[in-house]
Every structure is written in structure tokens, then in C-alpha cells.
Amino acid sequence: MSDVSLTVNGRRVSGNAEDRTLLVHFLREHLGLTGTHVGCDTSQCGACVVHVDGRAVKSCSMLAVQASGSTVVTIEGLADGAELHPVQAAFKEHHGLQCGFCTPGMIMTATDMIARHPQGLDEATVRAELEGNICRCTGYHNIVKAILAASETMAKGAKGKAKQAA
Amino acid sequence: MYSVNYHRASSVADAARQLKNGDAKLLSGGMTLIPAMKTRLASPSDLVDVSRLKELQGVKVSGKTVTIGAATTHYDVSTDEKLKKVCPALAHMASLIGDPAVRHRGTIGGSIANNDPAADYPAALLALGATIVTNKREIAADKFFKGLFETALKEGEIVTAVSFTAPAKAAYQKFRNPASRYAIVGVFVTKGKDGARAAVTGAGEDGVFRSKEIEAALAKNFDAAALGGLKVPAKGLMSDIHASADYRANLIAVMAKRAVAAANA
Amino acid sequence: MGIEGVGARVARKEDKRFITGGGRYVDDMVVPGMKHAVFVRSPHAHAHIKKIDVKKAQAMPGVVGVLTGKELKADGIGNLICGWMIHSKDGTPMKMGAWSPLAVDKVRYVGDAVVIVVADTKGQARDAAEAVEITYKELKAVVDATKAIQSGAPQIHAEAENNLIFDWELGDGKATDAAIKSAAHVTRMKIVNNRLVPNAMEPRAALGHYDKAEDHYTCWTTSQNPHVARLVMSAFYNVAPENKLRVIAPDVGGGFGSKIYIYPEEIVCLWASKKTGVPVKWVADRTESFLSDAHGRDHVSTVEMAFDKDNRITGLKVDTIANLGAYMSLFSSCVPTYLYATLLSGQYNIPAIHANVRTVYTNTAPVDAYRGAGRPEATYVLERMMETAARELGVSPAELRRRNFITSFPHQTPVIMAYDAGDYNASLDAAMKAADYAGFTKRRADAAKQGKLRGIGMSCYIEACGLAPSSAVGSLGAGVGLWESAEVRVNAVGTIEVLTGSHSHGQGHETTFAQLVTQRFGVPIDSVSIVHGDTDKVQMGMGTYGSRSGAVGMSAIVKALDKVEAKAKKIAAHLLEADEGDIVIENGEVKVAGTDKSLPWFQVALASYTAHNLPAGMEPGLKETAFYDPSNFTFPAGCYICEVEIDPETGTTEIIQFVAADDFGNIINPMIVEGQVHGGIAQGVGQALLEGAHYDSSGQLLTASYMDYTMPRAGDLPSFKVSTSNTPCPGNPLGVKGCGEAGAIGSPPAVINAITDALGVVDIAMPASPATVWATIRATKH
Incomplete structure (x- = not known):
């Protein structure tokens, strides 16, 4: 057993867990954050993607104790209060989800992808970057559309903010 | 996953000490080890985490000499601007490993110490004629990769860095297994001061290997045309539900040609 | 709207x-x-x-x-x-x-x-x-159904000699044999439909x-x-x-x-x-899902299709062996029979059809319905046959199909189904136009200059959905009726709950079902809630599969809404002192037509619960229940076109474009319908190019994780071009047909027809992985 201390969605949390506890299980079972899902055993489906220290990672392939000391953002922490994150809003607007199971991982992957491509995204890049996220419902068509739209919205938002700052 | 005891190493020396516990294993990014433990295929008693050690992080470029800390992630290698200038092929190769989330955690040291027969880095390091630096010695890549999941590493030995001289030309081409996305065949070619080298991953029954046929053809003329009539023997190549040995032999030739074309582009 | x-x-x-x-x-x-x-x-x-x-x-x-x-x-x-x-x-x-x-x-x-x-x-x-x-x-184990029925094969259940579960037939064998005997041309193929693992992302x-x-x-x-x-x-x-x-x-x-x-x-x-x-x-963990979830497909068929001298189909004979795995799963027996052989007429006038189906135990996971269930297998048989026949006859695939299309409705096929409505030429035209079919020859030539092989393939599918008329399925052996139930509860403040026996697991019922209520009473969609999935809340229901929730589930809601509307109008007529026939409900108001007399919707609801002033003899409350049993199946149909480009050096197939032109009848929410088509196509393309469950001869599943079973990923697929040209379904109040399975039904033959066109071969096994395509090219060269 080890003590695990994390900052999750802006809140400092700690708990005691078996060393073999995966980060995803710590989030789900110790913290009750069940938005992060487990869809495979081989770190391929991406339903478990969260951000650790600002980077998208698969929380099914990391021990909770490995993450101790880190800052974690999960799907529950993405929206700004009642206001949806632009990626969440785009998934809704463009019907980028059906059963919703892969969706949290998709959205966390998408926000990370957009952040790493401030110059913008094209369809081929989005599809390649979704390598580690499997969806069985949507055929990806509307997921790709949603991510491209969110990327544009966020770029405009950033420009707007830059203007305001100037 | 079986029960395990986790230790976070404070230094390489500390990690070496901790490794003496029971059946301890080093943990870096964990992208192979943790999934193997989840399916109970691996069952170390202890894990010694070196992924946060500052001394193992980062890419250093000095002239043509490149040194990469063992705990540098694939993402950091793939996006390193200095590396992209002197050896863009390696940055490109790192960008093809797994998926973005895997690249954020997986490390070069973990990849080569594991020496998965379908991993990408072993091919790159062989073709680059790299040196693997451990806490005890330096090992030439040609001597380091020993077979399936086997390396020259001795008990308690820890990879700390890899270094190589950037070649004049290099490129990597990978043909993915449609399911696992690991390489069915990956070919890394280089043209350095000692001539052409070509290493193949994903295909060999004994893991990564240098292709005599390709290197011989490229020795005279480092050009895709030189590989026109190349026949790669299927003997010694893996055969599974995804690819026969014949198919892999064909892909080696095709990927080699494309790699050389990319290196010359 | x-x-x-x-x-x-x-x-x-x-x-x-x-x-x-x-x-x-x-x-x-x-x-x-x-x-x-x-x-x-x-x-x-x-x-x-x-x-x-x-x-x-x-x-x-x-x-x-x-x-x-x-x-x-x-x-x-x-x-x-x-x-x-x-x-x-x-x-x-x-x-x-x-x-x-x-x-x-x-x-x-x-x-x-x-x-x-x-x-x-x-x-x-x-x-x-x-x-x-x-x-x-x-x-000793046996995993291959064609081997399991041979004498001497391991006996899996004492009850089933030689592992044969049943040997069933449908249609007129004599007439079909006669048609083949007297045919101007007969196309013959052995057609394999590969075994798949459904892989819902939630285990x-x-x-x-x-x-x-x-x-x-x-x-x-x-x-x-x-x-x-x-x-x-x-x-x-x-x-x-x-x-x-x-x-x-x-x-x-x-x-x-x-x-x-x-x-x-x-x-x-x-x-x-x-x-x-x-x-x-x-x-379940994922490997457990691979091992123990019911698998899909796994048919081997021998097929003969007879044509007269004018290229009209005169007969179709199909002999199918279906692998049902180690045990008979809940609906396993109806998939290769009544959901399969009844669709073998496709979109075509075929005077004589005979299907023989043998189902077989093997030492593999049970096999049951997977998206499409029987209908993808039927479509694959027919549309591969049509493609091969067109090539043999030297006519274009479109022309051969047009010549044989059913064009007048209702149409009784020789295999039970009575098609109610459709316009198959419209879908084919729409698909060919969207795909720029006419420009393909040039695109093929351009690709050839780059050393690539282009091919194009089409598939004209039909499916029977809206499962299903209870008395009909009962007479065919079903143990249950396939009606649906609905309950509409108007609360005292006018908000509405709809309880349905359908179950939503991605289909968006909470939205589409609510749209019906909004349409009917003009209330905001946020004031409508859909309740499902709990036997303590919803009395009884038959659930969601077979693209039935629209045609059957929504029809039940419509019936319940009719009853609520009638009662609300009675109450309003009483309160407004008007004739019931003059009451209209619009934009959340209950009005007397042609006057300025009206009540807000909530007041009618409230009046029904206060019950202070109801028409004489009326029970208080505003809640109605309905059961809807369809009178026929529905028949969504369409045309899919796939264009591929193959890299002959590696065998890699890239989908250049995928076009779907569907006829789903009336549509409640086009956004959701398109999403269903996208997902179905991805699964169909997955079957054709990527997916296959593979057991070794000892019965070990070699594809028991995503390391070995190829799931379609974003990079494997293009964006799809989808459209609809709809003929309303005359059989239900909304005129809807269903859209959940079409993509998975129509797409595999389109992909394989395109690949075989590109390679110039008659057939290739699914999944047409790069290794398989490369081996096929090599075999052709030798």
C-alpha cells in the first residue's frame, strides 16, 4: 500500500491504495470519477485517456502511485462550471458521440491534440492522431468533424483573447 | 495484476540499489511493462521507477553528436527541434511509435531495454550505429540487441542514455500490423561516414537485424534504384496470422526502397 | 417541423x-x-x-x-x-x-x-x-462448421448427431432447379462470410x-x-x-x-x-469479451444464379452452412433462417428462389445476431453474385441491376417477404451521381500512372426491419411477440414523461422520441423526458435490435400520444365550451380553431389532475398507454458505392470514397440517421477489410484482443458521403423504416466488389487485409 497524492481537476486529493492500483481505478473507485472508462486490456482503445501534468495519457497503463505528485485532469474537470469546453460543445453540436463510452477519452485526446497543434488541424492529421482511440459507434466521421470545428473555434477564441490583451 | 511494491528512485545509483530487491524490475514509461503485468504475463515483485529522474531526461545535440537520456519520452524525441535539424529521421521514427498518449509516457530506454521484436527504436539504433550507455559501461548497438526481448544488459545494469553521430542521410519506413499497430516490418536506413546501414524490425524470428542484402546493394549506390531487383530471403522471418514470412520479405524490400527514397529526398 | x-x-x-x-x-x-x-x-x-x-x-x-x-x-x-x-x-x-x-x-x-x-x-x-x-x-475439438458436420467429427452435444442442429429450407426447390437447367447463363460461386466479434466499447x-x-x-x-x-x-x-x-x-x-x-x-x-x-x-475485460460475447456471421454458401438471354434473373439457389458455435444463443436460430433466406430476393424480381440452411455446432463461442443479423449475409451473397454475373455477362454492374430491379409495389417475393414501397433506381442514380461514377475510368487511368490499382464496386441492399409482426413471427417459431409499448405521462404542470420499452444504447432515443412529443403538443423539448431501461418503471417492452425502435417503438408512442391528445381535447373543449372537433393543439396552446379562445397546455394538464371541472364521467389524470404491433416488416433499401486504391507493392487498400444513398422512409432527426449510417458503414468496411475472428484448429481464439483483432480506426476510414431519397413506409403512422443496420448490411459487398474490380479477380476472402491482397496479386501474376 502507498499514499497517493494528486491534484485532480484542481482539487488536492490523497488516498491509500495498493501499489498495483491503476490510475484509472484510483480515479473511478477512490475518487468516484467514473467518467474515465476502461474498454480494453491492451492500452489501445483510449477510453481511459486523462491528462497528467498537461499531457494526454492512458490511465489504464499507469499506476496511481506512479502519478503521485502529479496534476490530473479528467473529463469531469474539463468544463468551466456550467460552460462546456469548446471540444465538449463541438462533440454535441456535430453528433460526435453515440453510446458515449469512448467519448470521455476521445474528448481528452482531442483537447490534447488541439493544444499540440496551435497552427490548426486538417482531417488527415486528426485521423492519424486518433490512432489510440477506438470508437465502435460513429465511424469517426462526426468525431473528426467535431475536432476540426473545435480546433477552429479555439483558434478564433485565442486570437480574440490576444487582441484583447493587445 | 499481481501484487507489487513500487519504489520511486531518487537517482540512478538509488535505482541500482533498489533493483536488488527480490525480483525487481525497472519501470520507465511502463507502456509495455504495465500492460504485461495487467494480463499477468509479467509478475515482478518490485518496480523501481526511474521515469522522473532528471539525469535521464532530454536530448542533447553537440555538432553531429546526439545524446538522448534513457527516460526521454517518444514525444519529446519526436518534437525536439535540435534533433530534427541533425537527424530528422529519428524524430520521425519516434512520432510513429504507438499513439500520442503512448508517446507521452513511453521512453527510449524502456523500449530498447525491452527489445520487443516489433519495436521501432532497436532498428534505428542499429542502423545509426548508436552506443548504449549504462550505469556501468558503453555498449555498441550491434552488440546490445541479442534476440527476442533479450539484450546485453546484465542484472542490475541500467540504461542511462544512447548516443550516436548523426549520419548524412537517414530515414525510417514502417508497415504497421493492422491490429496492434506495431511494425510488421520497419526498415531504418542510414548513410554515414562508414557507409550504408539498414536495420529491420518486426520481421526477424530473432528480433531486430541488419540486412546484409540491403546494405550490400546500397554500398555502391545509396539510391532506391539500387534496390530494384532486391530479393530478401524469407528464411528466418516470422510468420503469423497477420503476415507470412514471404509477405514480410516483400515488405522489407519495399520499405527499404521507400526509406532510401525518403532519405535522399 | x-x-x-x-x-x-x-x-x-x-x-x-x-x-x-x-x-x-x-x-x-x-x-x-x-x-x-x-x-x-x-x-x-x-x-x-x-x-x-x-x-x-x-x-x-x-x-x-x-x-x-x-x-x-x-x-x-x-x-x-x-x-x-x-x-x-x-x-x-x-x-x-x-x-x-x-x-x-x-x-x-x-x-x-x-x-x-x-x-x-x-x-x-x-x-x-x-x-x-x-x-x-x-x-478433440472442431471449429470449422463444414468439418463439424462430416462423419467422424468430434460430437459436441449428445442431442445433435454430427453436430447438425437443423437442416432447413425455404422456397421452391423444383422451380429453382428448373430455372437453372433452362438458363442462358448460370453464375456459380462459393461465398464465405467471415466471423466477427461485435466489440461494443463497453464490455x-x-x-x-x-x-x-x-x-x-x-x-x-x-x-x-x-x-x-x-x-x-x-x-x-x-x-x-x-x-x-x-x-x-x-x-x-x-x-x-x-x-x-x-x-x-x-x-x-x-x-x-x-x-x-x-x-x-x-x-468483463476485453479478452473475456472476445471469448464469451456472442460472435456474428460465419457462413459458407454455395450459390447458383440463373439468367435468361436478356440478362433477367430466373432463379437463385443457395446452400448455406452456418456456424452457431458451442451452444444455441437466444436468437441464434432465426438469424441464418428467417432473417437471412427471406432477404435473398434483394431488390430484384426473382421468380424462383431456394435456400437450404444447415446450422452446426462447433467448439467456438456461440454465434448470434450482430448488426444486420442474417441480412448482411444475404446481401453479401446476392451482391457478390450480381457483380460476378455482370462481369461474366459483359454488362455494367449498374445495368444488370437496373434490368432486374423490382419497380412496382407491393411486391411479393418467393421467400415470404411482401415489399411495401421503394424506389431502387432513385438510390442507384443518387449514389452513382455522388460518386461521379462516370469519371471513374479517368481516375483509374490516373492512378495506374502512379502505379496504383483503382477499383469501384456497388451494392444494392434491402433489409427487413421493424421487427416484427407478432403473429407472423409466432407462426415462424418465435417464442415472443415483437410489438412495443409506450406510456405517455403528462404531469400536472404540463411536462411530459414518455416510458418506452425500447432501449437506447447510442441511438439517441431520448432526443428523437422527445421530438415526436414536441411535434405533437408544441411543448419545448426540454420539458419532455424519455424513460427506459428499468423494469420497475416501464411495464413491458421488447427492446432495441433489428432497427425496430423507430418503426415499432415510436409507433407505440404515436398511439399513446393519440390517446393523450384525444383526452386533452375533450378536457379543453369542456373548459372552453367548444366543440371537441374544433380544438387544435399548437405551440403549447390548446385552441378553438378560428377563434382567439385558448388555454396554455399546462392548464389542460393541471385541470386533468385537479379534476374540479372535467366532462361528466371522465377519469382524472392525463396518462395513456399503448401497445403497437406492426402489420408488416419495413424495407429500408439503398445503394452503396465504394472506390478503392490498392498499393500493389504492399497490398494496402485505401478507401478513396464511400457513398451511401439510402431510403429510410420518413426521417425524424437527419443528424442521428446520418450518424447511424456512418457507424454501420465503418462496421461493414471493418468486416470487408479488417476484422476476422480466427480460431486455430485446437479451438484457441487467436484474435482475442485488439493486438490481433483489427478494429477500424479513424485512419482506416474516409469521411463518408451519405444521402437519402425516401419513400415513406405505408405500414406505420410515421412512415419510417429504420436505419440502424443499413450501413453494416450494404457495405461489405461494395468494398469487395471494388477490390476484386481493382485486382481483376473473381473473389477475395474477407477481411481483405494487406497480406491477403498482396498474396492475391502474387497468385494472379504466377
Whole structure:
């Protein structure tokens, strides 16, 4: 057993867990954050993607104790209060989800992808970057559309903010 | 996953000490080890985490000499601007490993110490004629990769860095297994001061290997045309539900040609 | 239509919870005192169980219980059944072998559940599961259905000699043989439909909770039809009487057929909860899903298609062997029969059809419905045959199809179905235009200059959906009726709850169903809630599969809405002192037509509950229930075109474009319909290019994780070009046909027709992986 201390969605949390506890299980079972899902055993489906220290990672392939000391953002922490994150809003607007199971991982992957491509995204890049996220419902068509739209919205938002700052 | 005891190493020396516990294993990014433990295929008693050690992080470029800390992630290698200038092929190769989330955690040291027969880095390091630096010695890549999941590493030995001289030309081409996305065949070619080298991953029954046929053809003329009539023997190549040995032999030739074309582009 | 009514692209009401991490799936459920279960499964494909020793496991840390099939049988828990009776052509009933939820004497496939271990944590349960000692005596296994029916093959169930479950036929054999004999041309093919694993992203899960004080069971389960689960577990498996069993299917992460059936695990979790005195939760890991979820497809067919000198089809003869796996799953028998052979007329006038189907036990996972269920197999047979015939006859694939299209409706096929409406030329025209079919020759030549092989293929599919008229399916052997129920509850403040027996696991019912209500009463969509998936809330329902929730589920809602509307109008007429016939309901107001007299909707609702001033003799309240039983199947149809480019050096196939032109009848929410088509196409393309379940000859599943089973990823697919040209369905009040399965039904032959066109070969096996394509090219060269 080890003590695990994390900052999750802006809140400092700690708990005691078996060393073999995966980060995803710590989030789900110790913290009750069940938005992060487990869809495979081989770190391929991406339903478990969260951000650790600002980077998208698969929380099914990391021990909770490995993450101790880190800052974690999960799907529950993405929206700004009642206001949806632009990626969440785009998934809704463009019907980028059906059963919703892969969706949290998709959205966390998408926000990370957009952040790493401030110059913008094209369809081929989005599809390649979704390598580690499997969806069985949507055929990806509307997921790709949603991510491209969110990327544009966020770029405009950033420009707007830059203007305001100037 | 079986029960395990986790230790976070404070230094390489500390990690070496901790490794003496029971059946301890080093943990870096964990992208192979943790999934193997989840399916109970691996069952170390202890894990010694070196992924946060500052001394193992980062890419250093000095002239043509490149040194990469063992705990540098694939993402950091793939996006390193200095590396992209002197050896863009390696940055490109790192960008093809797994998926973005895997690249954020997986490390070069973990990849080569594991020496998965379908991993990408072993091919790159062989073709680059790299040196693997451990806490005890330096090992030439040609001597380091020993077979399936086997390396020259001795008990308690820890990879700390890899270094190589950037070649004049290099490129990597990978043909993915449609399911696992690991390489069915990956070919890394280089043209350095000692001539052409070509290493193949994903295909060999004994893991990564240098292709005599390709290197011989490229020795005279480092050009895709030189590989026109190349026949790669299927003997010694893996055969599974995804690819026969014949198919892999064909892909080696095709990927080699494309790699050389990319290196010359 | 209004911005939230029928026909509008309304963003989904249910999305909020899914995009914020608030979805509630079975694995998210926590009950006080809950423990975790792991199943010990057979590592052998076929073996006798000689001995089970659980002592060591029982002594492991955290273990609450280790239970076997013997104890389960002793408690009277029944065997799993197949709920659709099929008779062989000699009149004998299908040979159903016993399927115990936990194997007792014999295991019949790798993954067969043998023991359940319950412990404080999943890790402890798994540790203890490894300590269960089972002695097996291995038997020879058979995984290939064509081998399993040969004499001398391993005998899997005593009940089924030579593993033959039934030998069934449909159609007129004599007339078909005569047509083939007198034909100007006969096209012959052997056609294999590869075995698939459904792979809903949420693995199956069950949480069983026995409440001792109430002697009552609650089961949270990943089900597409919780009411059927309750019915079957009560009536056949003897878990508990219906009034003592509540089944809840909360948010379910995709089904695609695989979550229709009642599996051993939910039965065993409920029983184990009573046995151990704690709530028991089981969640499959992915490999467990690969091993134990019902698989799909797995047909081998020999086909002959006869043409006259004018290229008109005169007869079709199909001989199919269908692999049903180790046990007969709940609806396994109807998939290769009434959901398959009845669709063999396709979109074509075919005077004589004969289908013979033999179903076979093998030492593999049970096979049952997977998206499309029987209809993809029929479409694949027909559309591959049409393509090959066109090439043999030297006519264009489009021309051959047009020549044989059914153009007048209703149309009675020789295989039961009576098509009610359609316009197959319209779909074909739309698809060819969208694909710039005319420009293909140039694109092919351009690609050839780059060393690439281009091909184009089409597929004109039809499916029978809206399952299904109860008396019709009853006469064909179904154990249940396939109606649907709805209850519309108008609350005193005018908000509305609709209770439905349909189940949404991605289809967006919470939105489309609410659109019907908004359309009818003009109330905001946010004031309408859809309630489903809980047997304590919804009285009875048949669930969601077979693209039935629109045509059947929504029709039931329409019927209930009719009743609510009639009563509301009566109340309003009374209050407004007007004639009932003059009352109209618009934009949330109940008005007297042609006057300025009106009441807000909520006031009518309120009046029904205050009951201070109702028409004489009227009961208070505004709540109505309806059951809708369809009079016919519905017949969605369409044309799909796929264009591929193959890299001959590596065998890689790239989909350059994929066009779908569908006829779904009237559409409630086009955005959701398009999403259904996208997903279906991805699964169909997956079948054609990527996916295949592969057992070795000893019965080990070699493709038991995403490391070996190729799931379609974003990079494997293009964006799709989808459109609809619709003929309303005359058989139901909304004129809808259903859209959930079309993509998976229509796309595989389009892809394979394109690949074989590119390669200049007659056939290629699915999945046409790069390795397979490369080997085919090499074989052609030699």
C-alpha cells in the first residue's frame, strides 16, 4: 500500500491504495470519477485517456502511485462550471458521440491534440492522431468533424483573447 | 495484476540499489511493462521507477553528436527541434511509435531495454550505429540487441542514455500490423561516414537485424534504384496470422526502397 | 417541423451527461457491501470436467465465495435456451444441446464459464480464480462448421448427431432447379462470410443484488432489452419470479446485437448474490469479451444464379452452412433462417428462389445476431453474385441491376417477404451521381500512372426491419411477440414523461422520441423526458435490435400520444365550451380553431389532475398507454458505392470514397440517421477489410484482443458521403423504416466488389487485409 497524492481537476486529493492500483481505478473507485472508462486490456482503445501534468495519457497503463505528485485532469474537470469546453460543445453540436463510452477519452485526446497543434488541424492529421482511440459507434466521421470545428473555434477564441490583451 | 511494491528512485545509483530487491524490475514509461503485468504475463515483485529522474531526461545535440537520456519520452524525441535539424529521421521514427498518449509516457530506454521484436527504436539504433550507455559501461548497438526481448544488459545494469553521430542521410519506413499497430516490418536506413546501414524490425524470428542484402546493394549506390531487383530471403522471418514470412520479405524490400527514397529526398 | 420537431437536426439531449463524464454505466454502479466476481473459464475448446477443487481458492485473502455449476443446478437454476424454434425440412425440431450457466460435466469452447469467484476486490478474486483447481480430460475439438458436420467429427452435444442442429429450407426447390437447367447463363460461386466479434466499447457487465429482507433481486446489466432479460430469467432460468426481479439496463455503451442475449454471467451474479449474501459485480475485460460475447456471421454458401438471354434473373439457389458455435444463443436460430433466406430476393424480381440452411455446432463461442443479423449475409451473397454475373455477362454492374430491379409495389417475393414501397433506381442514380461514377475510368487511368490499382464496386441492399409482426413471427417459431409499448405521462404542470420499452444504447432515443412529443403538443423539448431501461418503471417492452425502435417503438408512442391528445381535447373543449372537433393543439396552446379562445397546455394538464371541472364521467389524470404491433416488416433499401486504391507493392487498400444513398422512409432527426449510417458503414468496411475472428484448429481464439483483432480506426476510414431519397413506409403512422443496420448490411459487398474490380479477380476472402491482397496479386501474376 502507498499514499497517493494528486491534484485532480484542481482539487488536492490523497488516498491509500495498493501499489498495483491503476490510475484509472484510483480515479473511478477512490475518487468516484467514473467518467474515465476502461474498454480494453491492451492500452489501445483510449477510453481511459486523462491528462497528467498537461499531457494526454492512458490511465489504464499507469499506476496511481506512479502519478503521485502529479496534476490530473479528467473529463469531469474539463468544463468551466456550467460552460462546456469548446471540444465538449463541438462533440454535441456535430453528433460526435453515440453510446458515449469512448467519448470521455476521445474528448481528452482531442483537447490534447488541439493544444499540440496551435497552427490548426486538417482531417488527415486528426485521423492519424486518433490512432489510440477506438470508437465502435460513429465511424469517426462526426468525431473528426467535431475536432476540426473545435480546433477552429479555439483558434478564433485565442486570437480574440490576444487582441484583447493587445 | 499481481501484487507489487513500487519504489520511486531518487537517482540512478538509488535505482541500482533498489533493483536488488527480490525480483525487481525497472519501470520507465511502463507502456509495455504495465500492460504485461495487467494480463499477468509479467509478475515482478518490485518496480523501481526511474521515469522522473532528471539525469535521464532530454536530448542533447553537440555538432553531429546526439545524446538522448534513457527516460526521454517518444514525444519529446519526436518534437525536439535540435534533433530534427541533425537527424530528422529519428524524430520521425519516434512520432510513429504507438499513439500520442503512448508517446507521452513511453521512453527510449524502456523500449530498447525491452527489445520487443516489433519495436521501432532497436532498428534505428542499429542502423545509426548508436552506443548504449549504462550505469556501468558503453555498449555498441550491434552488440546490445541479442534476440527476442533479450539484450546485453546484465542484472542490475541500467540504461542511462544512447548516443550516436548523426549520419548524412537517414530515414525510417514502417508497415504497421493492422491490429496492434506495431511494425510488421520497419526498415531504418542510414548513410554515414562508414557507409550504408539498414536495420529491420518486426520481421526477424530473432528480433531486430541488419540486412546484409540491403546494405550490400546500397554500398555502391545509396539510391532506391539500387534496390530494384532486391530479393530478401524469407528464411528466418516470422510468420503469423497477420503476415507470412514471404509477405514480410516483400515488405522489407519495399520499405527499404521507400526509406532510401525518403532519405535522399 | 419546428426547430425541435419531426425532421429537425436536434442536438441530442442525452449528450450533456456523456460529454461531462456523467454517464452511468453498469461498472459505475456501487451498492453498499458490493463484492467483485471473476469467472474461471475453460482454457480448452472441448473437454470433460473430471474434478473441481475450490478449497485453496476459498482460503485466499478476501474471498467471499467460490461457487460451481453443481451448486447452481442443485438450486434449480435452469439451462440457457434458444427462443426461436426452427424445424428441419423433415419436420424434426432443432437439436438444442444443454447450456448450463456454469459448466458441470463438459466444456465446449474456450471461455466456457465453469466457476465464479467472489471477493472483496477484483484483484483478490482474480488471485483466487487462479487457485481453483480443475481437472479436465481434453477432447478433440472442431471449429470449422463444414468439418463439424462430416462423419467422424468430434460430437459436441449428445442431442445433435454430427453436430447438425437443423437442416432447413425455404422456397421452391423444383422451380429453382428448373430455372437453372433452362438458363442462358448460370453464375456459380462459393461465398464465405467471415466471423466477427461485435466489440461494443463497453464490455459486458452485471451487478446482482439479492435483498434478503424483501426476498427481491435487482440486476443491473448491459442489456439492449431488460424486459426480455427479466422474462427469460424468470420463465426459463428460474432465477426469481418476475415480481421479485427488477432488471435495470442503465447507460449501455453500444450493443450491436451482442447485448440482446441473456448470458450466463448475469444469471450467475444474481444467484451468487443470494448464495453469498453480498451484491456481486462482474465486469468483463476485453479478452473475456472476445471469448464469451456472442460472435456474428460465419457462413459458407454455395450459390447458383440463373439468367435468361436478356440478362433477367430466373432463379437463385443457395446452400448455406452456418456456424452457431458451442451452444444455441437466444436468437441464434432465426438469424441464418428467417432473417437471412427471406432477404435473398434483394431488390430484384426473382421468380424462383431456394435456400437450404444447415446450422452446426462447433467448439467456438456461440454465434448470434450482430448488426444486420442474417441480412448482411444475404446481401453479401446476392451482391457478390450480381457483380460476378455482370462481369461474366459483359454488362455494367449498374445495368444488370437496373434490368432486374423490382419497380412496382407491393411486391411479393418467393421467400415470404411482401415489399411495401421503394424506389431502387432513385438510390442507384443518387449514389452513382455522388460518386461521379462516370469519371471513374479517368481516375483509374490516373492512378495506374502512379502505379496504383483503382477499383469501384456497388451494392444494392434491402433489409427487413421493424421487427416484427407478432403473429407472423409466432407462426415462424418465435417464442415472443415483437410489438412495443409506450406510456405517455403528462404531469400536472404540463411536462411530459414518455416510458418506452425500447432501449437506447447510442441511438439517441431520448432526443428523437422527445421530438415526436414536441411535434405533437408544441411543448419545448426540454420539458419532455424519455424513460427506459428499468423494469420497475416501464411495464413491458421488447427492446432495441433489428432497427425496430423507430418503426415499432415510436409507433407505440404515436398511439399513446393519440390517446393523450384525444383526452386533452375533450378536457379543453369542456373548459372552453367548444366543440371537441374544433380544438387544435399548437405551440403549447390548446385552441378553438378560428377563434382567439385558448388555454396554455399546462392548464389542460393541471385541470386533468385537479379534476374540479372535467366532462361528466371522465377519469382524472392525463396518462395513456399503448401497445403497437406492426402489420408488416419495413424495407429500408439503398445503394452503396465504394472506390478503392490498392498499393500493389504492399497490398494496402485505401478507401478513396464511400457513398451511401439510402431510403429510410420518413426521417425524424437527419443528424442521428446520418450518424447511424456512418457507424454501420465503418462496421461493414471493418468486416470487408479488417476484422476476422480466427480460431486455430485446437479451438484457441487467436484474435482475442485488439493486438490481433483489427478494429477500424479513424485512419482506416474516409469521411463518408451519405444521402437519402425516401419513400415513406405505408405500414406505420410515421412512415419510417429504420436505419440502424443499413450501413453494416450494404457495405461489405461494395468494398469487395471494388477490390476484386481493382485486382481483376473473381473473389477475395474477407477481411481483405494487406497480406491477403498482396498474396492475391502474387497468385494472379504466377
